Amino acid sequence: MNPSEILFSHNLKRTSCREGIIQVIGSNETALSEQEIRQQLEGNYDRTTYFRSFKTLEDSGIIHKIVVDNQTIKYALGAYNKENRKHAHFYCSKCQKVKCMTTVLTPEVPMPEGYRISETNLIIKGTCNNCNC
Amino acid sequence: MNPSEILFSHNLKRTSCREGIIQVIGSNETALSEQEIRQQLEGNYDRTTYFRSFKTLEDSGIIHKIVVDNQTIKYALGAYNKENRKHAHFYCSKCQKVKCMTTVLTPEVPMPEGYRISETNLIIKGTCNNCNC
């Protein structure tokens, strides 16, 4: 599916900003920050528009947001794997890239009595296969 | 150990701001944000001083920082349990409190060839035992 079809299938208006964001994120191996997306995007959209677009796209599940730390936020396509499970994310402290580790699922955590889990986020930091050569 | 002794044992100057931060964090069950710490602290310190104090205290391992999302940052005492292992953190989306789950260790994650892990963060979101009554 191309960006336009993706938006249509989620009952979202097909605006150039949204299509551009999906297109750029979809053509990268690693997750991208707002700045990186903006640099790869032709149209010059307002910051507000980016944030509202990210929110809309995230709410619909077209993209997902990865919070590495309070200064490092990245976006990638999709949200779940085939089994509707969430995956871990890897942050390389050398190249600063964030990769969706689709083979590493977030763990089922045994919680003390009384706690209910809605979401589990697993962020792994280290150096990636590229940077360890 | 009281705040003054903690600072001394880490070769840090015993300033009132640092002692206050340690004291406030140490007397709370859950992790605290900068604002919450400031509210419970008597002295009126500059924001810069807080941030530099947090950094110093974190670098020395006296406190640890918990990044729930890019808008929610909390601080708690300590950094490791007895076995020098890191624990998971629980964020309650009802009461917004963050709790160190010292019984839940961060998992040993099996990574693909070539990746080296330096740190693993596990953030669990849901509702806590207090809010589920």
Add this chain to the structure above:
DNA sequence: GTTTTAAATGCAACTGTGTTGCAAATGTAG
């Protein structure tokens, strides 16, 4: 194709976090 309307965008203004440089204040060792 034109009209209509709800939704998306741009802009201005604002909050909050994080960061730096530098002068003044302070903790600590001698």
Add this chain to the structure above:
DNA sequence: CTACATTTGCAACACAGTTGCATTTAAAAC
């Protein structure tokens, strides 16, 4: 008490995030 290195306060700045409102636009209705 004195001297000195460290910490602090202040000013200035960078940048993420958020809101209200007027304008523009997508897409449905005609």
